[in-house]
Amino acid sequence: xxxxxxxxxxxxLLGALLAGCGAASSSPTGGGGGTSEAGGSNxxxxxxxxxxxxxxxxxxxxxxxxHELHPNVTVNYQSIGSGGGQKALxxxxxxxxxxxxxxxxxxxKQHPDLVHIPITIGAVSVGYNLPGVDHLRLTGKVxxxxxxxxxxxxxxxxxxxxxxxVPLPDLPVAVVHRSDGSGTTFIFTNYLSAVxxxxxxxxxxxxxxxxxxxxxxxxxxxxxGQVRQTPGAIGYFEMAYAMENGIQQATMQNKDGNxxxxxxxxxxxxxxxxxxxxxxxxxxxFVDAPGPNSYPISGFSxxxxxxxxxxxxxxxxxxxxxxxxxxxxxxxxxxxxxxxLPDPVVKLDEQVIRSIGAGGKSLLGK
Numbered sequence: 183x184x185x186x187x188x189x190x191x192x193x194x195l196l197g198a199l200l201a202g203c204g205a206a207s208s209s210p211t212g213g214g215g216g217t218s219e220a221g222g223s224n225x226x227x228x229x230x231x232x233x234x235x236x237x238x239x240x241x242x243x244x245x246x247x248x249h250e251l252h253p254n255v256t257v258n259y260q261s262i263g264s265g266g267g268q269k270a271l272x273x274x275x276x277x278x279x280x281x282x283x284x285x286x287x288x289x290x291k292q293h294p295d296l297v298h299i300p301i302t303i304g305a306v307s308v309g310y311n312l313p314g315v316d317h318l319r320l321t322g323k324v325x326x327x328x329x330x331x332x333x334x335x336x337x338x339x340x341x342x343x344x345x346x347x348v349p350l351p352d353l354p355v356a357v358v359h360r361s362d363g364s365g366t367t368f369i370f371t372n373y374l375s376a377v378x379x380x381x382x383x384x385x386x387x388x389x390x391x392x393x394x395x396x397x398x399x400x401x402x403x404x405x406x407g408q409v410r411q412t413p414g415a416i417g418y419f420e421m422a423y424a425m426e427n428g429i430q431q432a433t434m435q436n437k438d439g440n441x442x443x444x445x446x447x448x449x450x451x452x453x454x455x456x457x458x459x460x461x462x463x464x465x466x467x468f469v470d471a472p473g474p475n476s477y478p479i480s481g482f483s484x485x486x487x488x489x490x491x492x493x494x495x496x497x498x499x500x501x502x503x504x505x506x507x508x509x510x511x512x513x514x515x516x517x518x519x520x521x522x523l524p525d526p527v528v529k530l531d532e533q534v535i536r537s538i539g540a541g542g543k544s545l546l547g548k
Contacts, residue, residue: 224254227499232260233267233280235401236366237483239422240302241280243514248506255499263401265363265389271296271486277500282365282483283389284465297534298464298484301507303453303521305444306369306479307421309409309429312336312351319344321435322377322470322478328416329357329374330381331395336414351414358408358417361398363389369481370418373469377478418479421445421519436478437470446521448477456482457524464530480521492540501538501545508532 231241238261245257259280262270267279272293284298308325310318320328324340327333333340337350360367368389375382385391399405402419406427409417416432421444424431433441442448456468470478485504491497508531512522523531539545 225495227255227496229255229257229278229496229500229503230260230276231257231267231278231280231485232262232270232276234264234282234365234483235261235403236264236282236304236306236364236420237261237280237302238402239420239426240515240518240520243518244507244511247514248503248511251506252499255503257503261401261403263360263362264365264368268363268486271488277487277496278504279486280483281486282481283368284484285486290463295488295490296486297489297537298486299504299508299531299534300464300482300523300527301485302483302512302515303446303449303480303523304483305421305446305449305477305519305521306366306373306418306481307424307429307444308416308418308432308434308479309406309424310416310432311409311411311413311429312353313413314349314351316430317345317348318430318432319435319441320432322373325432325434326374326378326381328355329359329393329395330378330384331357353414356412356415357393357396358399358405358412358415359393359396360390360402360405361400364402365389365481365483366402366419367391369467369469370479372467373479376470425519434478436474436476437472438474438476440474442475442477444477444479446516446519448475449480450521450524452476452478452480453482453521453524453527457526460527460530464527464534487538489538490540491538491545493543493545497538498545498547501535504535504538505532505546508535 241259245259249256264281264283267281270276271279308320334355336353336355342350371387371391375387399408402423405417406419406423406429409415410427410429431444433443436442451473452468452471455471456466460466508523508528515522536544536546
């Protein structure tokens with residue numbers, strides 16, 4: 183009797199060990215060959231993604247909503263910055279990356295299987311902490327001079343001339359910038375390069391730059407936290423972080439010479455020209471865009487995925503999630519201060535999503 187029981191226990195443990203090894207052998211993008219449509223079945227699926235902190239307030243709500251609609255699908259998204267998300271995708275440790283910076287031409291040559299899907303539009307706020315100042319106007323040139331370290335006090339004449347009657351304090355300027363690779367930095371520094379030849383020549387644009395002055399914060403939440411805690415601070419982050427943290431936001435002068443506050447409407451207005459003239463690969467910038475209502479520091483945020491994916495429950499669930507995000511998921515955007523995608527961009531996204539699969543077969547199934 184004891185011998186039979188011992189053999190039974192050994193068999194159970196061996197079976198569990200083999201099952202565990204089989205589960206551990208699956209990778210984010212391969213394996214399986216199953217054809218279940220996970221988004222509409224009872225197959226339990228976990229999808230992993232990483233990247234943009236700019237997107238996190240939106241994604242946190244989107245993925246919770248999608249899980250309510252499809253309880254079998256769980257999305258684990260790590261807000262580690264656009265650069266970190268891109269690297270995780272290159273290393274195949276996640277199924278998708280989110281980035282406010284599109285991949286460079288060199289990166290695309292190294293990873294030709296990757297495609298960009300614009301997922302939302304956001305305004306990059308310029309947040310500040312000046313006691314007693316609840317309204318502040320800045321031009322692109324003055325903002326660039328602040329970030330270059332040329333303007334070091336808040337009561338500098340260049341700022342006073344833009345804000346007559348505002349009690350600007352005699353406080354040192356504390357510039358706060360991202361310390362990690364960041365798509366928000368990509369948008370912000372491309373804007374500074376567009377409006378300031380000095381910035382373009384001395385610093386330039388990218389997901390990470392050599393800042394002439396200031397202190398670094400990790401993620402949009404880190405920059406927002408530093409600004410909120412430091413009198414005299416100024417920094418940049420997606421508008422949702424300013425709203426959530428009660429941080430004052432500067433009014434910016436746009437290309438048409440109008441003063442505009444950051445808003446989803448202003449971001450949509452800035453994106454209108456880009457939406458009408460999208461390149462085939464959907465990689466485009468529209469900082470300092472013309473238009474009376476355009477907010478000048480705005481940009482797309484993309485989900486980046488592999489195009490050639492085998493037919494597995496996980497990969498089917500991924501394309502169904504992407505399809506939902508560009509359609510019904512857009513309803514989540516505006517209440518969180520993101521701009522919904524224009525119809526022309528949605529149609530281009532649809533084409534990209536339908537192209538995901540292997541052997542000429544779309545995983546979308548429609």
